[in-house]
Amino acid sequence: MKYIFSLFLVGFVLLSSHRLQAQGAVAVYVDGGLPTHQISRHIYGHFSEHLGRCIYDGFWVADTLKVAKKDRIRLDIVDALKKIKVPNLRWPGGCFADEYHWRDGIGPRNQRPRMVNTHWGNVVEDNSFGTHEFLELCSLLECEPYIAGNVGSGTVLEMSNWVEYLNHPGGSTLSDLRKQNGHAEPYKVKFWGVGNETWGCGGNMTAEYYADEYKRYATYVRNYPGAPIHRIASGSNVADYHWTEVLMKNVGPNRMWGTTLHHYSIPSNSWAKKGSATRFSEQEYFTTLKNAWFMEELVTRHSTIMDKYDLAKRVALVVDEWGVWTDVEPGTNPGFLYQQNSLRDALVAGVTLNIFNNHSDRVRMANLAQTINVLQALVLTRGADLLLTPTYHVFDLYKVHQDAQYLPVRFQSPDYVFENTKIPAVHISASRDSAGLSHISLVNIDPVKNHPVHIRIADIPWSSVTGSIISSAQYTDYNDFDHKNKIAIRPFTGASRESGNLVLTLPAKSIVMLELK
Numbered sequence: 108m109k110y111i112f113s114l115f116l117v118g119f120v121l122l123s124s125h126r127l128q129a130q131g132a133v134a135v136y137v138d139g140g141l142p143t144h145q146i147s148r149h150i151y152g153h154f155s156e157h158l159g160r161c162i163y164d165g166f167w168v169a170d171t172l173k174v175a176k177k178d179r180i181r182l183d184i185v186d187a188l189k190k191i192k193v194p195n196l197r198w199p200g201g202c203f204a205d206e207y208h209w210r211d212g213i214g215p216r217n218q219r220p221r222m223v224n225t226h227w228g229n230v231v232e233d234n235s236f237g238t239h240e241f242l243e244l245c246s247l248l249e250c251e252p253y254i255a256g257n258v259g260s261g262t263v264l265e266m267s268n269w270v271e272y273l274n275h276p277g278g279s280t281l282s283d284l285r286k287q288n289g290h291a292e293p294y295k296v297k298f299w300g301v302g303n304e305t306w307g308c309g310g311n312m313t314a315e316y317y318a319d320e321y322k323r324y325a326t327y328v329r330n331y332p333g334a335p336i337h338r339i340a341s342g343s344n345v346a347d348y349h350w351t352e353v354l355m356k357n358v359g360p361n362r363m364w365g366t367t368l369h370h371y372s373i374p375s376n377s378w379a380k381k382g383s384a385t386r387f388s389e390q391e392y393f394t395t396l397k398n399a400w401f402m403e404e405l406v407t408r409h410s411t412i413m414d415k416y417d418l419a420k421r422v423a424l425v426v427d428e429w430g431v432w433t434d435v436e437p438g439t440n441p442g443f444l445y446q447q448n449s450l451r452d453a454l455v456a457g458v459t460l461n462i463f464n465n466h467s468d469r470v471r472m473a474n475l476a477q478t479i480n481v482l483q484a485l486v487l488t489r490g491a492d493l494l495l496t497p498t499y500h501v502f503d504l505y506k507v508h509q510d511a512q513y514l515p516v517r518f519q520s521p522d523y524v525f526e527n528t529k530i531p532a533v534h535i536s537a538s539r540d541s542a543g544l545s546h547i548s549l550v551n552i553d554p555v556k557n558h559p560v561h562i563r564i565a566d567i568p569w570s571s572v573t574g575s576i577i578s579s580a581q582y583t584d585y586n587d588f589d590h591k592n593k594i595a596i597r598p599f600t601g602a603s604r605e606s607g608n609l610v611l612t613l614p615a616k617s618i619v620m621l622e623l624k
C-alpha cells in the first residue's frame with residue numbers, strides 16, 4: 108500500500124514538475140519510504156602515493172620541522188583529516204605501487220635501500236616511510252588501510268609474503284619479523300588491491316591477460332585468522348567497458364570483492380595542455396564540470412555490465428582514483444603534480460560525491476587523488492604552514508552521508524548551457540542517519556543563475572531545517588597562505604518549510620547541505 112502511495116507521489120511530482128518548472132522551480136521528490144541500503148563510508152576515501160610532496164614533506168616531514176609530530180608524521184594534518192572522518196587511505200600508489208618492493212620499507216631506517224621513483228620526477232626515495240609508518244598513520248587517522256600490491260614488477264610470492272607479514276597472528280618467520288620490527292599484533296589489513304592500472308603503468312596488459320594474472324596473484328593473497336581480505340582487481344580506465352566485461356566474465360563475483368575505475372576531470376580536451384588550476388575561462392570551467400559529470404555515465408554503464416554477471420551486486424565498483432587534474436603550478440616540478448584548488452574543484456567534488464551516493468548500491472568505495480599537495484588535494488602545505496582547500500570543506504560537509512541510509516531523489520535538472528552544449532546544472536543526493544536526521548546535498552554548477560528548488564519529502568517526519576553552504580564570488584577563487592579562509596563552510600539560512608515542503612533558492616556556483624529534523 109505504502110509502495111503504491113509512493114508511486115502515486117512520484118507520478119504526482121513528475122506531473123507537477125512541468126508546472127513548477129514553468130514557475131521556475133526545480134521540483135524534487137525525496138523518497139523516505141523504502142529503505143534499501145546504506146551509503147558506504149568508504150565512498151569518502153582518499154589516496155596517498157609516493158609522489159611529489161604527498162608523503163615526503165606532506166604527511167612525513169623532516170625531524171627538524173617545527174610542527175607537532177608523532178615520529179615524523181605531522182599531527183596538524185592528522186587532526187584536520189580526522190575531522191572529516193577519512194574512512195580509508197590508499198597507498199603506496201598509483202603507478203608507484205608497481206615498482207614498490209615492501210621489504211625495502213621495513214627494519215632500521217638507516218639500513219633501508221634507496222630507490223629511484225621513476226614515475227614521479229626520478230627523485231631518490233629513501234624508504235623511510237614504509238609499511239609500519241603507513242599503518243601508524245592509518246591508526247592515528249582511525250581509518251582503514253587500503254594497500255595496492257605490486258603486480259607490474261613484483262612476484263606472487265612477494266605479494267603473498269607481504270600479506271603474511273601483515274596479517275598472520277605470529278609464529279611464522281614473517282610474522283615474527285613484524286614483531287621484531289615493533290608490531291606483535293597482526294595489522295589485519297582488509298582492503299587489498301591486486302595491482303594498479305595494469306592496462307598502463309602497472310604492466311601494459313590486456314584485459315584477458317590481467318584476468319588470468321589476477322587469479323594467480325589473488326589466490327595467494329591469503330585470509331589469516333580474523334583477517335579476511337577484500338581483494339580488489341585493477342579495473343577499467345575510464346570508458347574501457349571491455350575491461351569490465353572481461354574481468355566480470357573471467358574472474359567473476361566469487362574471486363573479487365571489487366573492481367576499480369579511474370577517471371580524472373581535466374579542464375580541456377588535451378592531456379598535453381590541461382589548463383591552469385586558478386586562471387581559467389568559462390570554457391575551461393564548463394569542460395571540467397562536463398568531464399566530472401561524465402562519471403554518471405561511466406558508473407551507470409560499468410554497473411550495467413557488472414549486473415549481467417552479478418545481479419546481486421556482490422562486487423563493488425571501486426572508483427579509487429578520481430578528481431581534477433590540471434597543469435602544475437608555475438615554477439613547480441612537473442613530476443610532482445602540485446596544483447591549487449579552486450571553487451570549481453569543490454563543485455566537481457560535490458557533483459561526484461552526489462553521483463557516488465546515488466549509485467551507492469554498486470559504488471561502495473572511492474578515493475580522491477590525492478590527499479596532500481598532489482592533484483585535487485584536501486590539504487596544501489608550505490613548510491610548517493598548512494591550508495585547507497575548498498575540496499576539503501566539501502568532504503567536511505558531506506561526511507554526514509557516511510554509512511547513512513540512502514534516500515532516492517527524483518527530479519529534472521535545468522540545463523547549464525555553454526556555447527550550444529548543455530549539462531545538468533543541479534545535482535542532488537540525500538540520506539538519513541542513524542539518529543534520524545536527514546541530509547540533502549545540493550550543487551548548482553551554473554556560474555550565474557540561482558535556481559529555486561521545491562522539495563517534497565515522503566515518509567520522513569521533519570519540522571525544521573538548517574543549512575550550510577560553500578561558495579565564493581568567482582569560480583576561480585581559492586585559498587592561499589595569505590587568505591586561508593576565502594572559501595569555507597558558512598551558514599545557509601535560505602531554506603524553509605512551506606506547506607509541508609522544503610523550499611529554497613540554490614545560489615549559483617554553490618554547494619549546500621541541508622539538515623532536516
Ligand code: AHR
Nearest residue numbers: 200201202203303304476
Ligand atoms: O594519481 C596520479 C596517477 O594517476 C597514479 O599514480 C596513476 O595510477 C594514475 O595514472
